[in-house]
Amino acid sequence: MTQELNLTLQVWRQDGSSDPGHFETYAANGISEDMSFLEMLDIINEQLIEDEQVPIEFDHDCREGICGTCSLMINGQAHGHEKATTTCQLHMRKFKDGDTIVVEPFRARAFPVVRDLVVDRSSFDRIIEAGGYISINTGAASDANLTPVPKEAADTSFDAAACIGCGACVAACPNSAAQLFTSAKLAHLNLIPQGQSQRFERTETMVDTMETFFGSCTNHGECHEACPKEISLDFIAFMNRDYVKAKVKNRKLAGQT
Amino acid sequence: MTVLDSKIPSGPVAEKWENHKFSTKLVNPNNKRRFEIIVVGTGLAGASAAASLSELGYKVKAFTFHDSPRRAHSIAAQGGINGAKNYTNDGDSVHRLFYDTVKGGDYRSREANVHRLAEVSVNIIDQAAAQGVPFAREYGGLLDNRSFGGAQVSRTFYARGQTGQQLLLGAYQALAKQVAAGGVELHTRTELLDVVLKDGRACGIVTRDLVNGEVASHSGHAVVLATGGYGNVYYLSTNAMACNVTAAWRAHRKGAFFANPCYTQIHPTCIPASDEFQSKLTLMSESLRNDGRIWVPDAFDDTRSPSEIPDNERDYYLERKYPAFGNLVPRDVASRNAKTVVDQGKGVGTLKNGVYLDFGAAIERDGEEAVRSKYGNLFDMYENITGENPYQTPMRIYPAIHYTMGGVWVDYNLMTTIPGCYSIGEANFSDHGANRLGASALMQGLADGYFVLPYTIGDDLAGRLGEPTVSTDDPVFAEAEAAAHDQINRFMSIGGTRSVDWFHRELGKIVWDYIGMERTKEGLEKALSEIPALEEEFWKDLRLPGSAATLNSGLEKAGRVADFFELAKLMARDALDREESCGGHFRAEHQTEEGEAQRDDENFAHVAAWEWNGTDSVQTRHQEELTFENVALTQRSYK
Ligand SMILES: Cc1cc2nc3c(=O)[nH]c(=O)nc-3n(C[C@H](O)[C@H](O)[C@H](O)COP(=O)(O)OP(=O)(O)OC[C@H]3O[C@@H](n4cnc5c(N)ncnc54)[C@H](O)[C@@H]3O)c2cc1C
Numbered sequence A: 001m002t003q004e005l006n007l008t009l010q011v012w013r014q015d016g017s018s019d020p021g022h023f024e025t026y027a028a029n030g031i032s033e034d035m036s037f038l039e040m041l042d043i044i045n046e047q048l049i050e051d052e053q054v055p056i057e058f059d060h061d062c063r064e065g066i067c068g069t070c071s072l073m074i075n076g077q078a079h080g081h082e083k084a085t086t087t088c089q090l091h092m093r094k095f096k097d098g099d100t101i102v103v104e105p106f107r108a109r110a111f112p113v114v115r116d117l118v119v120d121r122s123s124f125d126r127i128i129e130a131g132g133y134i135s136i137n138t139g140a141a142s143d144a145n146l147t148p149v150p151k152e153a154a155d156t157s158f159d160a161a162a163c164i165g166c167g168a169c170v171a172a173c174p175n176s177a178a179q180l181f182t183s184a185k186l187a188h189l190n191l192i193p194q195g196q197s198q199r200f201e202r203t204e205t206m207v208d209t210m211e212t213f214f215g216s217c218t219n220h221g222e223c224h225e226a227c228p229k230e231i232s233l234d235f236i237a238f239m240n241r242d243y244v245k246a247k248v249k250n251r252k253l254a255g256q257t
Numbered sequence B: 001m002t003v004l005d006s007k008i009p010s011g012p013v014a015e016k017w018e019n020h021k022f023s024t025k026l027v028n029p030n031n032k033r034r035f036e037i038i039v040v041g042t043g044l045a046g047a048s049a050a051a052s053l054s055e056l057g058y059k060v061k062a063f064t065f066h067d068s069p070r071r072a073h074s075i076a077a078q079g080g081i082n083g084a085k086n087y088t089n090d091g092d093s094v095h096r097l098f099y100d101t102v103k104g105g106d107y108r109s110r111e112a113n114v115h116r117l118a119e120v121s122v123n124i125i126d127q128a129a130a131q132g133v134p135f136a137r138e139y140g141g142l143l144d145n146r147s148f149g150g151a152q153v154s155r156t157f158y159a160r161g162q163t164g165q166q167l168l169l170g171a172y173q174a175l176a177k178q179v180a181a182g183g184v185e186l187h188t189r190t191e192l193l194d195v196v197l198k199d200g201r202a203c204g205i206v207t208r209d210l211v212n213g214e215v216a217s218h219s220g221h222a223v224v225l226a227t228g229g230y231g232n233v234y235y236l237s238t239n240a241m242a243c244n245v246t247a248a249w250r251a252h253r254k255g256a257f258f259a260n261p262c263y264t265q266i267h268p269t270c271i272p273a274s275d276e277f278q279s280k281l282t283l284m285s286e287s288l289r290n291d292g293r294i295w296v297p298d299a300f301d302d303t304r305s306p307s308e309i310p311d312n313e314r315d316y317y318l319e320r321k322y323p324a325f326g327n328l329v330p331r332d333v334a335s336r337n338a339k340t341v342v343d344q345g346k347g348v349g350t351l352k353n354g355v356y357l358d359f360g361a362a363i364e365r366d367g368e369e370a371v372r373s374k375y376g377n378l379f380d381m382y383e384n385i386t387g388e389n390p391y392q393t394p395m396r397i398y399p400a401i402h403y404t405m406g407g408v409w410v411d412y413n414l415m416t417t418i419p420g421c422y423s424i425g426e427a428n429f430s431d432h433g434a435n436r437l438g439a440s441a442l443m444q445g446l447a448d449g450y451f452v453l454p455y456t457i458g459d460d461l462a463g464r465l466g467e468p469t470v471s472t473d474d475p476v477f478a479e480a481e482a483a484a485h486d487q488i489n490r491f492m493s494i495g496g497t498r499s500v501d502w503f504h505r506e507l508g509k510i511v512w513d514y515i516g517m518e519r520t521k522e523g524l525e526k527a528l529s530e531i532p533a534l535e536e537e538f539w540k541d542l543r544l545p546g547s548a549a550t551l552n553s554g555l556e557k558a559g560r561v562a563d564f565f566e567l568a569k570l571m572a573r574d575a576l577d578r579e580e581s582c583g584g585h586f587r588a589e590h591q592t593e594e595g596e597a598q599r600d601d602e603n604f605a606h607v608a609a610w611e612w613n614g615t616d617s618v619q620t621r622h623q624e625e626l627t628f629e630n631v632a633l634t635q636r637s638y639k
C-alpha cells in the first residue's frame, strides 16, 4: 500500500527581484509517496492559502519532463538527487519519512530571481537568437529525402537536440557556465548536413553570446551530472573544436570581402 | 438561414486550394512591412505563423504567457506527424490522407479544409527536415515512417518519442531568427486578456505582464490567436498545466463564434490517477498499441496479480470485438470500450481505474531488447511515475482527455467571425471534425502556421493598404483595459475561503462525469444546473492571496477558471443539442446495436457555431451545413 511521509521543508521566499529573500520552514505532513515533488508543493500551497498566506511561486507546466519549465535546487542539487529526472518527474517515494528538504531557486548571475523559486532564463533565448537555427525560409525547402542524413549523425544530433533548456546545467556549475546547453544546441545543428553552411558562423556567434551572460567552463562536469536529459560532455569538446575552427574560418571568409 | 460564410472556393476539391491561392489578393513585398500583425501564442501554430509572416516582411508582434516559446504545450507531443509522402510505397497519397481524415473525423469536417491540409502535409515534412528536425531515419539516411493510430499506411514521421519537442524547436528557432533580425517583437510572460475591436473589426489586444502585473494595449492590422486547446476544462487532462481557453473565449465574448465545443477527444492510453491530488495525467504514446495487447480479467473484482491470471481468464476485449483492427481501433472506440469494462467492475489497479496494456507477447516474440529499443523511454517514464516495471508486469492505462476538436469558428481563410481576427492550430475548430486522428494535430498546427495563414491573411490586408493601426490611445483600448482591471480587482477582492484549484478540480469532476466520454440528456441537464451553481460560489468564495502587481499564478488561474466555467456551460448545451453520436461526442441515446456511435447525417451534418449574447443570456446556435461530394458518408466500422 501507499506510504505516507511527514517532511520538513525549508523554502526560499523572495518578494520580487529586489527583495534579499529568506528561507521559510513548512511542515509537509501526510504526503503520499505516489505524489510528484510539485504535487507536494501544490499541497503546501493549498495549506498556505487556507492560512491566508501567499503561496509559493514555482515554474512548471508540462509535468512530464519535456517542457523544461520546472527547476528548483532540492537539497542543493538541481532537479534533486535522482539522476536523469526533472523536478516534475521526481516522486516522493525517493524521499524518506522525516526528511528535511531544502528548496531553492536555480542560482546564477544570468538567471535573476523573478519571485520565490521562479527565475528568468531568457538569456538562453538570446543564445538561440544569436545563431541557433538553420536559415531556411518557409517554402524554400526541397524534398526531405533529397538530403539523406547518415543515421549515426542523425542519432547523435538527436541526442543533443534532446536538451529541454531547463538550465540545470548552469545552476549546478560552480562557475554558472552554460557550456552544456550551448554545446547541445550547436551540436544538434552542426552535426547534420542541413546545418553545415552556417556551421562556423553559428558557432562563433552563439559562443560569444553565451560568454556575455555566463561564466567560463573549468571542466567540473557538474552540468552533466545534473542534466535531466544526460546531455553528454562530449558535445562541449565538439563545440570547443568547432569554435577554434570557426575563429580561423570566419576570419578567412571575412578577409575575402 | 445561416450568417456563416465559410468562403470555400468553388471547383473540384483537389483544385480549390491552388485556385484560391491564385485568386487571393496579394500584398506587394514592399508593402508588407506596412502591416502589423499580432500573433498570440507561440506553440507550433503561432511560432510557425509568426516566423513565416515575418519572413514575408510583415511586422509581427508575438505574445506568449510562457517564459520562452520553446515551452508551449506542443512540446509534449510524442507520437508523430502525418505527411502524405508515400515514401514507403504502400499506397498513400494526398487523396488517401484526405479521405482518412474526413472519415476519421466522422464526417463532421469540411472537405475543402481537409484536402488542403493533406496537400500541404508534404511541405511541412520538407520544411521541418530542412530546419534540422531530427526525424527518425533508416540506415540509408532517408526518413523512416510508421503507422499510427488507426492508419493502414505508414505515413507518420517521428522523432523518437519527442516529435512535438523537435518540431517546436524547429519552429521556435525559425522564430528566434526573425526576432534577432528585428522582424518579430517577442513578448514573453505576457498574457492576452482581451481582444479589442473598433467599428466591428479587430484592432488589437490587451495584455497583462505576468511579472509586474502591468496591463497594456497593443494594436495591429490583424490579430491571430494560436493559443491552443481547452482540454484543461476537465482539470485532469494530458495537457500542460497552464493550457486554457482564455484567449479564444475572450474573442468569443467579443463576437467570434465558438464551434462544436462538445467535440473533445479522449486518449485511450494514459496512466490512471493514483490519488485525488493528482495534478495531471500522463499520456503513454499511442504507438504502444502497435505491440501491446489490451485486456482485463474475465472475472469481476479479480484481485490476483496479472501474472497469476491465465490467458483463458483474460478478456482481450478489443481483439475480440474488432478482429480486423484489434488493439489499433481509433481512439474513441478504444476509450469507450475501456470505460465499459471499468464501469462493469473489471478495472485493474488499486483504484480499479485502469485496464492492462500487456507487452508480454511482444517481449516473448521479439525479445526485451527489441521492445526496449522501440519504447524504452516510455517504459522508463511509466516506471518512474508508477514505480512498476512494465517489462515485468503489464502497464495500467485508462483514457484521459487529450485534445479538443472544437474551438473558434474560422472560414477557409482561417478568419473568425470578427473581421481581422484569425485563429490557427488547436484553438480553431477547423479540420478534425468530431474526432482527430493520431499525428494530425501537429500537421494541422504547422499547416496553418507555415502554409495557410501566411497566404490567406493577405486577402483581407491587401485592400487595407495605407490604413493606419488604431492608436492605443483610442477609447476602445482604454475601455478594454478598464474592463481587464475591473476583473482583476474583482478577483482580488472576493476574499472568500477556497482556492482556485479547488474550484477547478470540482468543475473538472462535473465536466468529466457529464460531458466526458459518454453523455446523456439527463447528465447534460445536470451539468447545466451544477456548473452555474459552482460558478456562483466561485465568484463569492474564491480566496486569492498576494498582489496583482507581482507574479501571481493564482490570479492567472482565476481568470482561466472563470472562462472554463462559461465554456463548460456551452459544452453542455452543444452536447445536449447535438442529438446524435459522432466521433468524440458519444450520446448514449444514440448508438448502434453494437454500441457504436450512431450519426444522424440528415439532421446533424453541420457545424454548430455559437454566438455570444452577453453574460446573462444563452448563446445563439448557428449552423454551417457540411456537404460531402468526394467522400461517401458511411457508418464507421472497425470490425
Ligand atoms: C501529451 C500530448 C501528446 C500529443 N501527441 C501528439 C502527437 O503525437 N501528434 C499530434 O499530431 N498531436 C499530438 N498532440 C496534440 C498537439 O500536441 C497539440 O494539439 C498541438 O501541439 C497544439 O499546438 P498549438 O500551437 O495549437 O498550441 P500550443 O502548443 O498549446 O500553444 C499555445 C500557445 O499559446 C500561448 N497562449 C495561450 N493562451 C494565451 C494567452 N491568453 N495569452 C498569451 N499566450 C497564450 C501559450 O503560451 C503557447 O505559446 C498531443 C497532445 C498532448 C497533450
Ligand code: SF4
Binding pocket: A162, A163, A164, A165, A166, A167, A168, A169, A170, A180, A181, A184, A223, A226, A227, A228, A229, A230, A231
Ligand atoms: S543541457 Fe541538460 S541541464 Fe542544460 S538546459 Fe539542456 S537539458 Fe537542461
Ligand code: FES
Binding pocket: A059, A060, A061, A062, A063, A064, A065, A066, A067, A068, A069, A070, A086, A087, A088, A089
Ligand atoms: S514541468 Fe515540464 S519539464 Fe518539468
